[in-house]
Amino acid sequence: MDNIFVWLVSFFFVIALLILIVYQLMCLADLEFDYINPYDSSSRINQVILPEFITQGVLSVFFLITGHWIMTLFCAPYLYYNVRLYTQRQHLVDVTEIFNLLHWEKKQRLFKLAYLIVLLVLNIFWMIWCALEDHGD
Structure with missing residues (x-):
C-alpha cells in the first residue's frame, strides 16, 4: 500500500508541473496575440519558473529516496536542463527580448x-500496476 502512496504523491507533483508549464504557455500565447x-x-512567467524548478527537483529527489531508480533516470535530463539554465542565468525571461525569443520560449515549454x-x-501506469499487484495479494 505504501507504493501506491508514493505513486499518488508523484502523480500530484507531475500534475503541478504540468499546470506551471501550461500557465507559462498561456502567458506566451497571450503575448503573441497582444x-x-x-x-x-x-513577470508572470518569471514568478513561476523557480517554483517549477524546485518542484521538479523535489520530484527527482523523491523518486531517488523512495528507490524508484528508473523514474529517477527519466527525471534526470529535465533536472539537468533546469540546473544548467539556472547556473548559466538563462532561466528568466527577459522583457526586452521576449518578442525575439517568443518562438524559442514556446518551443522549449512545449x-x-x-x-x-x-x-x-x-x-499512471506504475500506479495502476501497484494497485493491481496489491489487490491480487
Whole structure:
C-alpha cells in the first residue's frame, strides 16, 4: 500500500508541473496575440519558473529516496536542463527580448510539456500496476 502512496504523491507533483508549464504557455500565447504586454507576461512567467524548478527537483529527489531508480533516470535530463539554465542565468525571461525569443520560449515549454506528459503516463501506469499487484495479494 505504501507504493501506491508514493505513486499518488508523484502523480500530484507531475500534475503541478504540468499546470506551471501550461500557465507559462498561456502567458506566451497571450503575448503573441497582444492580449498582454511584454512586461506583464515576463513577470508572470518569471514568478513561476523557480517554483517549477524546485518542484521538479523535489520530484527527482523523491523518486531517488523512495528507490524508484528508473523514474529517477527519466527525471534526470529535465533536472539537468533546469540546473544548467539556472547556473548559466538563462532561466528568466527577459522583457526586452521576449518578442525575439517568443518562438524559442514556446518551443522549449512545449518540449517540457511533452516530456511531462510521458512522465505522467509512466506514473499512471506504475500506479495502476501497484494497485493491481496489491489487490491480487
